[in-house]
Amino acid sequence: MFISKAHKLGIICFSSALVPAFYGSFLAVLPLFLFVGVCMIAPFLPRLGFFVPVISRGKSRYKAVSLTFDDGPDPFSTGPLLALLDRHGVKATFFVVGKKVAAHPHLIEKILEKGHLLGNHTYRHDNFCMLKSSRYLYDEINAVQELLAVFHVKTLAFRPPVGITNPKLQGVLEKLGMVTVNFSCRGPDMGNRRLKGLSRRVLKHLQRGHIVALHDVMPKKDGALLFWLCEIDKILQGIKDRDLEVLPLSEFVEQPVMVRTEDEKI
Secondary structure, three states: OOOOHHHHHHHHHHHHHHHHHHOOOHHHHHHHHHHHHHHHHHHHOOOOOOOOOEEOEOOOOOOEEEEEEEOOOOOOOHHHHHHHHHHHOOOOEEEEOHHHHHHOHHHHHHHHHOOOEEEEOOOOOOOOHHHOOHHHHHHHHHHHHHHHHOOOEEEOEEOOHHHOOOOOHHHHHHHHOOEEEOOOEEOOOOOOOOOOOHHHHHHHHOOOOEEEEEEOOOOOOOOHHHHHHHHHHHHHHHHHHOOOEEOOHHHHHOOOOEEEOOOOOO
């Protein structure tokens, strides 16, 4: 049975409140306030794994990083991005949004054809999905699984929108046989809306073991696609200049991220 950090902290805080509460001291509320405060902050710390186990780094034995791209596939950015990754000989993991998978199935075929991995990033990319019911979460995640089954693929990796988790998520993922994969390095690029200095920001913090989060979406500004590709190219070159490898996520974390399936429904 999985016991989360939230459970452990809750036990400590409630136990700490018992003694002062017995004597009628106002100090009894302090551990409880601490617990509530941490529960409010923790979801916004993608590496913490407060409510669910989170993979956010690769194994330390590798002098490497792994690249992930969220929010695609995109009819304008995915093709050029795949060509760029090809030129560098790099395999990435694409955390895809279900409604975009349904709209652009040929891009999923292309991603798989090029040897990249797929992850689940919910059907609608609802930034507030962690505030909703377990049923809603299940439907959002499972809808993507059903779409990917058409390509004879089952992804085992889930990345929540904005990296936010909640106490309900673990039960949902256990039903689906999935794990949470977040990140340890990002721009941030605000979904490719903040591109200036992207490569500098990523490379400034990049270290061996990092899982890097970027986005596979068309930049909003006219002419920004080439600028974005140039920034990704600089990131890839910067990784090489640091004598680091880019490993596929499954190899980097030493567990399957995606499996091929037979023709029958998963």
